[in-house]
Every structure is written in C-alpha cells, then in structure tokens.
Amino acid sequence: MSAASCLLSEDQFLCSICLDVFTDPVTTPCGHNFCKNCINEHWNSNDQYLCPLCKETFNTRPKLHINTLLSEMVSHSSEQQAAKPGEVPCDVCTGTKLKALKSCLVCLTSYCETHLEPHLTKSGLKRHQLIDPVKNLEDRMCMKHDKPLELFCKTDQTCVCMLCSVLDHKTHEFVPLKEEYEGKKAELGKTEAEIQEMIQKRRLKIQEIKHSVDLSKEAADREKAEGVQVFTALMESVERSLNELIETIEEKQRTTEKQAEDFIKALEQEISELKKRSSEVEKLSHSEDHLHLLQNFLSLKAAPPTKDWTEVSICPSYEGTVVRAVAQLEEMLSKQMKKQFEAQLKRVQQYAVDVTLDPDTANPWLILSDDGKQVYCGDVKKNLPDNPERFSVCANVLGKQSLSSGRFYFEVQVKEKTEWNLGVARESINRKGQFTATQHNGFWNICLRNGNEYSARNNPQVDLSLKSRPQKVGVFVDYEEGLVCFYDVDAAALIYSFTGCSFTEKLYPFFSPSLNYGGKNSAPLIICPVNQTV
Structure with a gap:
C-alpha cells in the first residue's frame, strides 16, 4: 500500500453539504459524516430524515454521535499552515496545498506533516532518505539514465547515478554523495x-x-x-x-x-x-x-613792535605714521604667529616615532653610527653588496620605519653642516645611478647648499628665505592629507609645507648628509629624541 493510500485525502475532511472542512463532525447511523449544524438544518428543512449521501430513510430522527477521531484529525490538519509563495508545497495534498515538512529523495516527493507520517512509522519507508523540503526534485534524477544521483565524481566534480559510474565515468574516482x-x-x-x-x-x-x-x-x-x-x-x-x-x-x-x-x-x-x-x-x-x-x-x-613771521609756517607731517603703525602690527602678528606655530609644533610632536637609519640602503661612502642615529659622508668608499635597496651613487640613506597611513614626526639635528637634504621618499624611488631628489622623482625634502641657500625640492624648486639658521629640523607627515611639513624646532617656526600630495605607497624617512668637502661638511646628521616641551 502506498504512502498516499494509507492516509485520508483532503476531500475526506470536507462536509458534503457545505463543502467546507468539518465543523463539529457527527456520524449518522448509516456511517456517513457531516457537520452537526449542516445535517440538523438539512433535516429541519425536509419532511423525511434522509442521508444526503446514500439516501437511506430513517423513520425517526436519528440520534447523532460526535466523530471524535475525525474531529481530532480535522483539528490537527487545520493547525498546519498552507504553503506560502516561495515555500515548498506538499505534493500529496489536494485543494489547499500545505507547507511541506520534508522531501524524500527516494520517492522524489515532498510531504506535509500529515502525509509524512508513513515515512516515520512504516518500516519500509523509514529507510528512505529525508531532507529539508526542496523544489524540483526531478533535478535530483540523472537526466540520461533516469536514476537517482547518488554518487559524486571527484574527477569531473559532478553528481552522477550508479549507471554513470559503470558506463560514462568507469575510470573515475567516486565517493557517496554523503561523504x-x-x-x-x-x-x-x-x-x-x-x-x-x-x-x-x-x-x-x-x-x-x-x-x-x-x-x-x-x-x-x-x-x-x-x-x-x-x-x-x-x-x-x-x-x-x-x-x-x-x-x-x-x-x-x-x-x-x-x-x-x-x-x-x-x-x-x-x-x-x-x-x-x-x-x-x-x-x-x-x-x-x-x-x-x-x-x-x-x-x-617808527613801526609798532611786531613779530617776524618770515620763518613761521604750518607744515604738519604725517609721513611714517602708517608705516610705524603697520610695523607695530606686524611685530604683534609675528608674536601671535609664533605662539600658533609653537602650539602647532607641540601637536605634531605627539606623532613622534623612533626613527633609525637602515644600513642596507646606505650609500657605500656614508658612515652610520652603531645605534643608527647618526650619518655623515666619509673619505673612503666601503666595499658593500650592491643590493636593490642600496643607493649606489648618491650619498643617501633611508630610515627603517615606514608609513602607509596616519601620521608621523621626527627631528634631525643639522647643526654645523653646510649642506644637507632631509625629508621623506616613497618606496619605489630610483636608488641606482645619478638623480635629483625632487618631488617629481618621489622625494619630498628641503635642502641646504653653500652654507646659507635653503630650498624646497618642489616642481619647480622653491627658494626659502629664513630669518634664522635652523639647528634642528622637524619633519611631519600626514599620509591621508597628503601633507609634508618642515619646522625649525628651536624657533618654533614653519619652514615649508608640501600640500595636496597624493601618496599611494609606503613612505620612508630620507637623509642625505651630502659630501664631506674636505672636512667642511663633516658634521653628522643626528636623529634626535623629541622633546615635547616647546
């Protein structure tokens, strides 16, 4: 007996008088079921007491008995939900399709809770594989052999049936679908x-x-x-x-x-x-x-006594009044600006990092201190491996620390030097051969030449007029803002700013103590600890 035949169909839950689901089902002496109200109204409106289905006539009005089993089944069926759009419906239900609870991979049928019961109670059906309800169960059959897809071909990475494994994929590696x-x-x-x-x-x-x-x-x-x-x-x-x-x-x-x-x-x-x-x-x-x-x-x-008015005149002079006032205002503004730069410098000093020199990038003429904080140009070229990171010609060296986001700040003593370059450089800069450390080539730096000629290596170069000779230079970078600023630390003054830069790769601190020039420029560049007490 099939699973469907051992269960009541949906039509058997309908009253033959109102054609709706039973309400308070009762049974007549002839064994037929009706809604209690339906059969009573039917008999009230007729002279004879006939069964609406089999037409059996009763001499007296029959005593009706409540069908307890049918009431429970109707109640249970009504508790189940009808399938909503997008949900898998029961394939057995007629009329209103209830929501499927499981799908059987053997029967290729989806069942609601009521129609699923045989698969849970009958020994032959218990062996069937049940899964959460799915649509298009026919897709789980082999289109070529009309057999269930039970194996997985690891060679072709596809699901196959048993016949496929011995015919079309016989030399391939198989495992059960479950595995x-x-x-x-x-x-x-x-x-x-x-x-x-x-x-x-x-x-x-x-x-x-x-x-x-x-x-x-x-x-x-x-x-x-x-x-x-x-x-x-x-x-x-x-x-x-x-x-x-x-x-x-x-x-x-x-x-x-x-x-x-x-x-x-x-x-x-x-x-x-x-x-x-x-x-x-x-x-x-x-x-x-x-x-x-x-x-x-x-x-x-004789003329009366009078004053000699020859040299007397009214010549008021206002020349210099505005100039003096502007000079006083300029002095006041200068003091105010100094306070602002002091506050600004104090803020950027909060982003101080401990920078050390990277010996693998140092030009062979450069001499680095053991702690990696000082560098100057020597008189003898060292025999060092020409690795890709090393500057082969220019007297340059990079810091070990890099920046690819956020901000950083460091300070370098340039005291007693007549030439130097200082700033940051991108990772992909040219390190071989002769080149100019400009912004176009991936360097953002300022430099000193001939003892008193300061400039920013922008495009084109910008000559800088400084009130005092910096002894210590602070370098600040804001990666996201595209900003590189240089400060005279002791004077708490801004030297120069590169603005609107577009950084797309790592930036490294960049140092060039320049050549020795027979000892005239032998003083080292010294990376200093940041003293945040400005």
Missing part, C-alpha cells in the same frame, strides 16, 4: 568562518572609521575654536591698531589746528595795532599844525 557532502560542508564551515572573520574585520574597520570621524570632528571643533580665538584676537589687534593710528593722526591734526589758531590770533592782534598806527599816521600827515606834526613825527614814524 562528499560532509567534506564540502566542512569546507563551507571554514569558508563561513573566514567570511565571518572578514565581516568582523570590516565591522571593526567601520568602528575604527567612525572613531576616526569622531576624533576628526573633535579636532575640527578644536581647530575651529582655536581659529576663531586667533582671528578674533588678530581682528581686535588690527582694529585697535587702526584706532590708535586714527587717534594719532587726529591728535596731530588737533595740535596743528591749535597752533594755527594761536598764530592767526597773534597776527590779527598785530594787524589791529598796525591799523591803529596807520590811522594815526594818516591823520598826522594831513595836519596843518607845523608844531604838532614835528612833535609827534618821531613817535609815529
């Missing part, structure tokens, strides 16, 4: 673990990036606050200097006006006296009295 399944499942377990590890790494990277964004925001807010403070102070200083300049000019103008007013008052006083004398002289000159004229002639002939 290959276990192996592949173990591999998938490793793959899953690797994927989970990759996911975890990326989650950590997300956290790292978010943390970096938070730090960046904090730094941005701090920088904005500091910028507002600095520029507010600068604007206040400029406004104060402007007000002082205007007050100075206006005070000088008030003094000029007061002086002019005093001069005019004195002149007007003298004019008044002269007019009075002129009137007296005119009057005397018209006198007919000889005695009177002669007696007053001497007193009127």
Whole structure:
C-alpha cells in the first residue's frame, strides 16, 4: 500500500453539504459524516430524515454521535499552515496545498506533516532518505539514465547515478554523495568562518572609521575654536591698531589746528595795532599844525613792535605714521604667529616615532653610527653588496620605519653642516645611478647648499628665505592629507609645507648628509629624541 493510500485525502475532511472542512463532525447511523449544524438544518428543512449521501430513510430522527477521531484529525490538519509563495508545497495534498515538512529523495516527493507520517512509522519507508523540503526534485534524477544521483565524481566534480559510474565515468574516482557532502560542508564551515572573520574585520574597520570621524570632528571643533580665538584676537589687534593710528593722526591734526589758531590770533592782534598806527599816521600827515606834526613825527614814524613771521609756517607731517603703525602690527602678528606655530609644533610632536637609519640602503661612502642615529659622508668608499635597496651613487640613506597611513614626526639635528637634504621618499624611488631628489622623482625634502641657500625640492624648486639658521629640523607627515611639513624646532617656526600630495605607497624617512668637502661638511646628521616641551 502506498504512502498516499494509507492516509485520508483532503476531500475526506470536507462536509458534503457545505463543502467546507468539518465543523463539529457527527456520524449518522448509516456511517456517513457531516457537520452537526449542516445535517440538523438539512433535516429541519425536509419532511423525511434522509442521508444526503446514500439516501437511506430513517423513520425517526436519528440520534447523532460526535466523530471524535475525525474531529481530532480535522483539528490537527487545520493547525498546519498552507504553503506560502516561495515555500515548498506538499505534493500529496489536494485543494489547499500545505507547507511541506520534508522531501524524500527516494520517492522524489515532498510531504506535509500529515502525509509524512508513513515515512516515520512504516518500516519500509523509514529507510528512505529525508531532507529539508526542496523544489524540483526531478533535478535530483540523472537526466540520461533516469536514476537517482547518488554518487559524486571527484574527477569531473559532478553528481552522477550508479549507471554513470559503470558506463560514462568507469575510470573515475567516486565517493557517496554523503561523504562528499560532509567534506564540502566542512569546507563551507571554514569558508563561513573566514567570511565571518572578514565581516568582523570590516565591522571593526567601520568602528575604527567612525572613531576616526569622531576624533576628526573633535579636532575640527578644536581647530575651529582655536581659529576663531586667533582671528578674533588678530581682528581686535588690527582694529585697535587702526584706532590708535586714527587717534594719532587726529591728535596731530588737533595740535596743528591749535597752533594755527594761536598764530592767526597773534597776527590779527598785530594787524589791529598796525591799523591803529596807520590811522594815526594818516591823520598826522594831513595836519596843518607845523608844531604838532614835528612833535609827534618821531613817535609815529617808527613801526609798532611786531613779530617776524618770515620763518613761521604750518607744515604738519604725517609721513611714517602708517608705516610705524603697520610695523607695530606686524611685530604683534609675528608674536601671535609664533605662539600658533609653537602650539602647532607641540601637536605634531605627539606623532613622534623612533626613527633609525637602515644600513642596507646606505650609500657605500656614508658612515652610520652603531645605534643608527647618526650619518655623515666619509673619505673612503666601503666595499658593500650592491643590493636593490642600496643607493649606489648618491650619498643617501633611508630610515627603517615606514608609513602607509596616519601620521608621523621626527627631528634631525643639522647643526654645523653646510649642506644637507632631509625629508621623506616613497618606496619605489630610483636608488641606482645619478638623480635629483625632487618631488617629481618621489622625494619630498628641503635642502641646504653653500652654507646659507635653503630650498624646497618642489616642481619647480622653491627658494626659502629664513630669518634664522635652523639647528634642528622637524619633519611631519600626514599620509591621508597628503601633507609634508618642515619646522625649525628651536624657533618654533614653519619652514615649508608640501600640500595636496597624493601618496599611494609606503613612505620612508630620507637623509642625505651630502659630501664631506674636505672636512667642511663633516658634521653628522643626528636623529634626535623629541622633546615635547616647546
């Protein structure tokens, strides 16, 4: 008997009167089942008590008995879910397809919980292989031999049936599907673990990036606050200097006006006296009295006492007033800038790294200290292996430490040297033959030539005008920002910045003590510990 025939079909759960699933199923004396309400209404509306199915007539209204077994089966069936779109339906159910619980690889059929029961209880069916429900079970049959795919051909990496193993793949290596399944499942377990590890790494990277964004925001807010403070102070200083300049000019103008007013008052006083004398002289000159004229002639002939105004003038001068005010403002701004560079230098010093020289990159003419902190050019070329990392011609050496992200900072003493190059270089730079250490060639550095000629090896070269001769140079790199800055550590001043750089590979500290020049340039470049007390 097949699995389907030993179970009730879905139609047997339907009432023949309402054609719906039984509600309170009852059994008539003739053995047929109906909903209790359906059969009662049927008999209430007819003169005879007939069975709607077999038409058997009952003389009196039969006593109905509840069908306990059918009630339980209907209740159990109703608890099972109908298959939703995308889910595997039961192949045995008619009408509403219930959700399949298992698929049989032998029967090539999917079963709901009810129709699966024979596979769980019948000894012959218990040996069948059950799996989680899958669609298209026919795909599990060999298309050529119409046999179940039971073996795995390791040679061709494909699933085959028993006939395939003796006909088309007879010389190949086979294993049961279950064995290959276990192996592949173990591999998938490793793959899953690797994927989970990759996911975890990326989650950590997300956290790292978010943390970096938070730090960046904090730094941005701090920088904005500091910028507002600095520029507010600068604007206040400029406004104060402007007000002082205007007050100075206006005070000088008030003094000029007061002086002019005093001069005019004195002149007007003298004019008044002269007019009075002129009137007296005119009057005397018209006198007919000889005695009177002669007696007053001497007193009127002499001019009244007056000031000599020949050298008196009003010549206010404002020349130099603005120049002096600007000079004072420039001095104040210079002091303010110095404070800012001191603060900036202190911040970048937080990224100090312990740099040591890499002897495998050193030109054979260079002499390195045992601790890898000093380098100068000797008088004798050493016999060293010409490995790919070594500078063969130019007197250069790199640091051992590299940077491919983030920031780093180091300081180098250049005291008593007349020539040097200092900065960073990318990993792929040319190390053989003669070349110029410019940005175009993968170097970001500044240099000293002829004792007092400083320049930045940009494209083109930028000559630098420095107020003082640096004794110690600080080098700061921000990889993501594409920034390389050089500082005069003692003066807490910015020497030069390479901005907008595009870094795509490792960067190494770069040093060139230059040639010895007969001892004139024998002082070493010295990598110094960073003292963060600026």
